[in-house]
Amino acid sequence: MFKDIEELFVYRNYSIKQVLEKIDLGAKGIVIVVDEVKKLIGTITDGDIRRAILKGYNLESVIENIINYSPIYATLDMTKEEVKDLFIKKAVKEIPLVNSNGQIIDLISISDILLPDGKENSVVIMAGGLGTRLEHLTKEIPKPMLRVGQDPMLQHIISNFKQYGYNNILISVNYKAEIIENYFQDGFAYGVKINYIKENKRLGTAGGIKLAEDYLDKPFFVINGDIFTNLNVQNMMEFHKNSEFDITVGVRKHTFHIPYGVIDAENNLINSVKEKPSIDYLINAGVYCINPDLIKYIPKDTYFEITDLINICIKNGFKIGSYEIKEYWMDIGKIEDYNKVNEDIYDLVCCDKKGE
Structure with missing residues (x-):
């Protein structure tokens, strides 16, 4: 279902340019022509506009003569099977939904009907970063679209979430967003439902979550778009719920090797010497389970990192837990990391196939 259906509304006196802007905003390839009381008049697709331009229309032309005045639409009294038949017989991807008065109340996507509902928990993927540490690799494409093996990291x-039944995906985009949107579109080809959260400026991880607030009414995942892992996300969500945490932070054990002998001394008296010891730390792995009622602590339209949210929640007495990721995990922050995960991908794929 569409988050804010009025984002897709246009009127007969609109120009082609105005309609194109609406199509770009809605990212559905279609807009709905309505009257002053939101009754359905017709539809216009990006294909309709291309054909109009070829006929000689320009960006300032009024849309009245290119509207499809006989649009396919669904009504509230139709069953899911009846709507499914509409999609199949008419070979369309989006169908407006109207009430008994003919007023638009939603836009149904083919993925809403043909894909399984999946689990109730959404997945928010942060894919708007610049990836500057990867230098020339991200000059033309956003970092999450870098290929690991044959497919983009994103x-x-x-796919990892989908295999555990989490197919409601929200992707927060900013830098070169059109590349991601054009590749994945609504997610139907990949067996998931994708909605895009568009950051007009960089908002940080938590700031991006705030934009997705209307979609999130159950505990949800957040993952950075530069994390490569085969984490069992089902186990992590069950741990989050069973532990009754408000936020669960995926953590990774990181061992720091000191290349020297370490002296333990007090008042110039040496108590012990440890030769090249190792120290274990738990580091933030960029994967989280979060309860939706915490979103209210994120300010609107403000750069806000998820660490800021975590610290505020700790101060307010919420339960913040950790979940150790023991599966393969790599934060692709540097070129060396990217090269390493591409070396490892073959073994990971082979292992997955052997386990099937």
Whole structure:
């Protein structure tokens, strides 16, 4: 279902340019022509506009003569099977839904009907970063679209959640967003439902979550778009719920090797010497389970990191837990990390196939 259906509304006196702006905003390839009381008049697709331009229309032309005045639509009294038949017989991807008065109340996507509902928990993927540490690799494409093996890193993230039944995906985009949107579109080809959260400026991880607030009414995942992992996300969500945490932070054990002998001394008296010891730390792995009632602590339209949210929640007495990720995990922050995960991908794929 569409988040804010009025974002897709246009009127007969609109120009082609105004309609194109609406199509770009809605990212559905279609807008709905309505009257002053939101009754359905017709539809216009990006294909309709291309054909109009070829006929000689320009960006300032009024849309009245290119409207499809006989649009396919569904009504509230139709069953899911009847709506499904509409999609199949008419070979369309989106169908407006109207009430008994003919007023638009929603836009149904083919993925809403043909894909399984999946689990109730959404997945928010942060894919708007610049990836500057990867230098020339991200000058033309956003970092989550870098290929790991044969597929973009973002596709691996989506596939890992999908295999556990989490197919409601929200992707927060900013830098070169059109590349991601054009590749994945509504997610139907990948067996998931994708909605895009568009950051007009960089908002940080938590700031991006705030934009997705209307979609999130159950505990949800957040993952950075530069994380490559085969984490069992089902186990993590069950742990989050069973532990009754408000936020669960995926953590990774990181061992720091000191290349020297370490002296333990007090008042110039040496108590012990440890030769090249190792120290274990738990580091933030960029994967989280979060309860939706915490979103109210995130300010609107403000750069806000998820660490800021975590610290505020700790101060307010919420339960913040950790879940150790023992599966393969790599934060692709540097070129060396990217090269390493591409070396490892073959073994990971082979292992997955052997386990099937």
